[in-house]
Amino acid sequence: MVITIIGSGNIAHHLGLGLFKAGHRILQVYSRNLNPAKELAKKLKARATDNLYTLQTTADLYLICVSDKAIEEVALQIDFEPELIAHTSGSISLSALSRFKNHGVFYPLQTFSKAREVPLSNVPFCIEANTPENKTRLNILAGTLSEKIYGLDSEQRKQCHLAAVFANNFVNHLYVLAQQLLEEKNIPFDILKPLILETAQKVQQLAPGEAQTGPAFRNDIQVIEAHIEQLKSDKLEKLYRFVTASITEVSKSKPSEGSRIK
Amino acid sequence: MVITIIGSGNIAHHLGLGLFKAGHRILQVYSRNLNPAKELAKKLKARATDNLYTLQTTADLYLICVSDKAIEEVALQIDFEPELIAHTSGSISLSALSRFKNHGVFYPLQTFSKAREVPLSNVPFCIEANTPENKTRLNILAGTLSEKIYGLDSEQRKQCHLAAVFANNFVNHLYVLAQQLLEEKNIPFDILKPLILETAQKVQQLAPGEAQTGPAFRNDIQVIEAHIEQLKSDKLEKLYRFVTASITEVSKSKPSEGSRIK
Incomplete structure (x- = not known):
């Protein structure tokens, strides 16, 4: 596909590079400011622009990778009928x-930051479009990046975004x-890293x-009370009590496995 | 080392197997109920008992792997002077x-459940003891299981346990x-798995x-309000508002990276 990327932030960066590596041709990169557009365009062997009215009209897909707030503004400045246009937001409706005429959503459900490369092959893409044909085109495109394609309507996608939060x-x-x-007691954050990873892997x-x-799941009142005693901030105490009550509530409806944090 | 394991739950299971595989000899396994003691003892080529008064006195280490509440009770029933005795709890003092005479703490900072094997080599062990010699003995033992040994006093260890919660x-x-x-909208939990893993890996x-x-970090009021609108439960709304306020508070004191969840 020939693709124009609208935006130059994290998503533009990660999707642009992914699409380029997957063999697609990136025609142009747009950004409000020319410098970030140029920087990304260089990596994608594309041309940069800071003016939506000068976009070439020949791309197969215009992929809007700007912040949620800017999507409407950007859409208003596209003054021709694109072959296909899609945004990449979790929370904005189709x-x-x-x-x-031809529009859709191409939402990668992942957290991206410039400091870290994330292989797209494992990223779920949530696809929606105004016609079955457009949906198929976006599905095929997503299939060149990832093995995980989900057809979700706008309401489902918004719920995914909320769950992702x-x-x-x-x-x-x-x-x-x-x-x-940990810092309060001069303990390095490193000590938690294996636990954090195992929690996610589990x-x-x-x-x-x-x-x-954990203590809330086991309803271990003594440990819970000692923890609350230990917390020096009202905010953390409130959060601790709140989440503990929520765990207890949910675990009551489940059979106990009897496991514990160690 | 010759080790007697007191307990037959998750920690007894994982530490027992780890110690056995590392070449230590497990002498006995104690449990209140004989069957789980027998089950674990069989795996560790050890003998099982449900009576602390019949413990053989010749082990180099008695490792207490029972629940926090039971530690005191167990300790009271050990009617001889063990070569070395240690508990494995995050929240109980030395x-x-x-x-x-010779006692210590041997606390693996990890979440264990019987359904999942966790390699101990990456588990941080928090070691404390009543003398430098006993600490050295426990450090050496931990070194046969893991590369991550931390000398922490009881207060630091309790803070680790709290942070781990x-x-x-x-x-x-x-x-x-x-x-x-996700279930509310018939979306499979699978869709979140790559995000969960990446969050921990990051x-x-x-x-x-x-x-x-995310929206709280970017202070994206529109998305935050839409999310609150979407949440059907008062509990979740309260939690959402609370954590969002906490993220905003912390992020105000940091320079923005400008990244976002997608």
Whole structure:
């Protein structure tokens, strides 16, 4: 496919490189600022532009990789009928692109940052489009990057995005809080790394309900109370009590495996 | 070393097998109930007992692998002076074993369940003992299992255990909640697995603060409000608002990387 990338952030960077490596031709890279557009375009052997009105009209796909807020603004500045146009957002409806005849969504469910390369082959792509033909075109494109293609409607995709906030953003924030706790006693964060990895690996194999361990799951009041005593911040105490109550509530409805954190 | 294992649960199981494979001789396995003791003893070529008063007194180490609540009770029933005795708990002080001349702590910081084998070579062992000599003996023992040995006092170890509750128990609970959200819209949990793994892998390399992405980190009010609208449960809404506020608070004190969940 001949593809024009609209955006130059994390998603543009990772998808652009992935598509380029998969053998697609990247025609242009657009960004509000010319420098990041040029930087990415160079890697993708493409041309850079900071003006949507100068986009070449011959690409097979215009892939919008800008922030959620900017999607509408960008769409309004595309003044021709593209062969196919798709955005890459988890939380924006398909209908945001409904002014175009052929439109869709191409949402990679993964956390990307420039500091880390992520192989796309394992990334789930959530595909939606306004016609079965357009969906097929996006499915085929996703298939050149990944083995995991999901056809989800806008409502399902938004729910995935919400679940991803719990499983990624909130989880990562718990790592931040754990690190702060360790720092209080001069313990290196490294000590938690194997536990963090095993926690994530466990649910690749077991359902998360089966993988649950710890004092809240065992309803070990003594340890819970000692922990609350130990927490010096009201915020952390509130969070601890809240999540502990939620674990207890969920575990009551499940048979105990009797395992524990060690 | 010649080791007697006191307990037959997850930790007894994983440490027992690890020690046996590392070439140590397991003398006896104790459990309140004879059957689980026999089951584990068989795997470790050891003898089983359900009576602490019949323990052979010749082991080099008595390793207490029972639940936190039972440690004191077990210790009271050991009616001879063991060569060395240690418990394996994250939250119980060294002093719980102070009635013995030679005592210590041998705490593997990992989540264990019977359904999953965990290689001990990567597990951090937190070691404490009442004398430098006893600490050295436990360090050497840990070194036969793992490359990651940490000398931590009881207060530091308790803080590790607390941090581990955030990084493991609470994280796993977020996976449970994410799964429930997906189920509402008939989306398989599988779709989140690569994200979960990448989230954990990211902080092996980047500090968790640098790895943070998502609407709260970007202070993307529109997405945050849409998510809150989407959440049907008061509990989840409360948790969402709480963690979002906490992420915003922490991220304000850090330079933005501008990355986002996709």
